[in-house]
Amino acid sequence: MATINLKMLLESQSLERCPFPIPTGWFFVDYSESLKAGELRNVELFDQEWVLFRTESGKVGLTDPYCPHLGAHIGHGGAVVGEHIRCPFHHWEYDTAGWCKHIPYGKLTPPIVKKQAILRTLPAQERYGLIWAWYHPACEEPSWDLPAIPQLETPGFVEPRRGTWPVNTAIQEIAENGVDFAHLKFLHGAPGIPPAEVNFEDHIIHIDMAGGYIVGKGYGPGLNVFHFTQEGITATMISYTQPITAERSQMNMSFTHAEYPEGSKELVMAKKIVDHMIGQADGEDSAGFESVDFIVWNNKKYRPNPLLCDGDGPILRYREWFKQFYSGQEQLETI
Amino acid sequence: MPDVRVTGRDGQEETLQGGEGRPLMELLRDAGTGVDGTCGGMCSCGTCHVYVANEWIDRLPPRSEDETLMLEALAEVVELRPGSRLSCQIELSEALQGLAVEVAPDA
Numbered sequence: 001m002a003t004i005n006l007k008m009l010l011e012s013q014s015l016e017r018c019p020f021p022i023p024t025g026w027f028f029v030d031y032s033e034s035l036k037a038g039e040l041r042n043v044e045l046f047d048q049e050w051v052l053f054r055t056e057s058g059k060v061g062l063t064d065p066y067c068p069h070l071g072a073h074i075g076h077g078g079a080v081v082g083e084h085i086r087c088p089f090h091h092w093e094y095d096t097a098g099w100c101k102h103i104p105y106g107k108l109t110p111p112i113v114k115k116q117a118i119l120r121t122l123p124a125q126e127r128y129g130l131i132w133a134w135y136h137p138a139c140e141e142p143s144w145d146l147p148a149i150p151q152l153e154t155p156g157f158v159e160p161r162r163g164t165w166p167v168n169t170a171i172q173e174i175a176e177n178g179v180d181f182a183h184l185k186f187l188h189g190a191p192g193i194p195p196a197e198v199n200f201e202d203h204i205i206h207i208d209m210a211g212g213y214i215v216g217k218g219y220g221p222g223l224n225v226f227h228f229t230q231e232g233i234t235a236t237m238i239s240y241t242q243p244i245t246a247e248r249s250q251m252n253m254s255f256t257h258a259e260y261p262e263g264s265k266e267l268v269m270a271k272k273i274v275d276h277m278i279g280q281a282d283g284e285d286s287a288g289f290e291s292v293d294f295i296v297w298n299n300k301k302y303r304p305n306p307l308l309c310d311g312d313g314p315i316l317r318y319r320e321w322f323k324q325f326y327s328g329q330e331q332l333e334t335i
Numbered sequence: 336m337p338d339v340r341v342t343g344r345d346g347q348e349e350t351l352q353g354g355e356g357r358p359l360m361e362l363l364r365d366a367g368t369g370v371d372g373t374c375g376g377m378c379s380c381g382t383c384h385v386y387v388a389n390e391w392i393d394r395l396p397p398r399s400e401d402e403t404l405m406l407e408a409l410a411e412v413v414e415l416r417p418g419s420r421l422s423c424q425i426e427l428s429e430a431l432q433g434l435a436v437e438v439a440p441d442a
Contacts, residue, residue: 107412107442110379111404 008307015301018170018247019334022046022135023325025203025220026146028240028252029062029124029131040085042075046135047245050122051075055083061096062133064120068100094119128152128254129160130240132222137327144203147219151236151256160254163278165290167249168298171221171241172322172335174249177293178207178218181313187292198314200321221325228273233257233266235273253278304334337427340388342437344369359385359436360423368438376423378405381442387418387425388435395425412442 029043029052040053042065051074053061065073067087072078077088084093084101093102098117103109112118122133127146134142151157167174177183179198184190194210205218207226216226216237224239235257242250255277257270278290308315323330339351339362354362360383363370371382378401387395398406402424406415419439425431 108381108405108408110374110377111401111408112379114408115404 011303011305012301015303016334017168017301018173019302019304019332020170020172020246021137021326021329021332022243022246023171023221023322024136024140024143024327025222025325026132026134026142026144027222027242029060029133029242032126032129032131035060035131038080040075040078040080044244045133046243049075051078051085052131053080053085055080055096057083059083059096060124060126060131061085062122062124063094063096063098067092068118094121096124097121128238135243137329140327144220146223147217147225149225149236149238152238152254156259157236157256158259160256161274162255163253163290165251165294167241167251167294168247169249169300170246171243171249172319173297173300173302174241174251175218175221175224175322176315176318177289178205178224179313179315179318181209182311187296189292193311196313198317200317203324205318205321221322228277230273231269233269233273235270235277237274237277302334337429337432337434339427339431340433340435341366341368342435344438344440354427355429357427358423359425359427359434360421362427363422363436363438369441370422370438372423374423378402378421378424381405381409381421383422384409384413384439384442385418385420385422385436386416386439387420388437389418391431391434391436392418394431395420399424409442413440 029045035052035054037054037056037058040051043050043052049065051063051065055061063074063085065075067074067089069087069092070089072087072089074085074087079086081093084095086093091104092100095101098119098121100113100118120139122135123142124131124133128149132146152160181196182193185193196207196209199206203220208215212229214226214228216224218224222240226237228235228237235255237253237255239251239253241252244250255274260267260270306315323335326335337355339359340348341351341363342348351362351366358376360370360372363383364372373382374380398420402421405421406419409415
C-alpha cells in the first residue's frame with residue numbers, strides 16, 4: 001500500500017491567513033475633498049499609524065506620527081503651521097517631505113537636519129480626486145507613476161459612485177480572484193468559466209476576460225482600472241484597496257460611465273453594469289463581489305503550495321508577479 | 336588609568352583620571368568643566384567641543400563625517416582650531432595617557 005502524503009493532510013495546521021509583508025506601491029489614503037487646508041488627522045495604514053495633513057497652500061503630507069526629537073505623537077496636539085506640521089511638544093516643524101524646517105530654540109542646528117529628512121513621510125500626490133501615498137518598506141522613491149484615467153480626469157463622465165468595504169485579508173489574496181477565472185462559475189454562478197487572457201508587464205497586469213466584456217489593468221497592488229462593456233455601453237470601475245494591517249484591508253471603488261441623456265436606454269444599461277459589478281443586478285445570473293467573495297476572503301488560509309488543476313487560472317504566475325511588491329522579502333517561503 | 340590634562344574655560348589647568356572605555360565627554364562633564372554632552376554622542380548638539388593639544392591631533396582617530404559637520408556648524412558661533420574635536424567621539428584608553436585638551440567656549 002502506498003504511504004499517505006501526510007503533508008497534504010496536515011499542512012493547513014501550520015498555514016497562516018496572511019503571511020505577507022505590506023506591499024510596495026501607490027495606495028489610496030483618503031478622498032481629496034475630505035481633507036481641508038490646515039487640517040490634520042491620524043490614519044491607520046500600512047500596519048501603523050500616520051498623520052495626514054494639508055498645508056495652508058494645499059499640499060498633502062503623510063508622516064510617521066512620532067517626532068524624531070523626543071517622540072511626541074504629532075497627531076495628538078500637533079498643528080499645521082503654514083507649509084509645515086508642528087510637533088506639540090517643543091514646536092519643531094517639518095515640511096511635507098519630512099525635513100525639519102524650524103527648531104525654535106538652540107543656537108546650533110544638528111547637522112543631520114541639514115543633510116536629510118529626519119521625519120519619515122511618504123511621497124504623496126492627488127489624482128482622480130483621491131489622495132495617494134507611495135509605500136516602500138525601506139523608504140525608496142516611487143518606481144512608477146500613477147496612470148492617466150480619462151474617465152476620471154476629463155469631462156463627459158458622470159460623478160463617480162463610490163463604495164467601500166472592509167475585508168479581513170491581505171491585498172494579494174483579494175486581487176488573486178482577478179486571475180481565478182474558475183471561481184466565477186462556481187462562487188459567482190456565471191454560466192461558464194469565462195475565457196480570459198492575462199499578461200504581466202513590469203508592475204502592470206493586463207486582464208481581458210470573456211472576449212472584451214471585462215478589460216483592465218492592475219497598476220501594482222493599489223490600483224485597478226477595469227472597463228465593463230455590454231451591448232456597446234462601457235462602465236469603468238477603479239478599485240483602490242488599502243492595506244490597513246497585514247490581515248486587514250479596505251476595498252474602495254469608484255464607478256463611472258459616459259454621460260447619457262436622462263431616460264435613455266444607454267443610461268439604463270450603464271447603471272445596470274455598475275449594479276452588477278457590486279452586487280446582484282436584475283436579469284443577471286451571476287453575482288457581483290459583494291454578495292459572494294467576502295465569505296471566502298474572510299475565512300480562508302493562504303496555501304503557498306496550492307493544489308491546482310487544469311482549468312484553473314494563472315494563479316502561480318500571478319503570485320510570481322506579485323512578489324516584486326515585497327521589496328527585499330521576495331524569498332519568504334510562506335508567500 | 337589614563338590621565339587627561341584639562342585646561343578649563345577659566346584657564347585653570349587640572350588633571351582628570353579614569354574613564355577608560357568611556358568617552359572623554361563624560362569625564363569632562365562629570366568633572367564640572369562646563370562640557371554638557373547634551374545629545375549623548377550623536378554629534379547633534381556641539382556642547383562637548385574641545386581643543387586637543389597640537390601634539391595629540393594626529394594620535395587620535397580621525398573625525399567622522401557627522402563630527403565634521405557638527406564642527407562646521409559650530410564654526411559659525413565659536414572659534415575652530417586644527418585640534419577642534421567633539422569629546423564625545425574620543426574614547427579614553429591607556430593609549431591616550433597624558434592627553435591634553437582645552438575646553439572650548441560655549442556656543
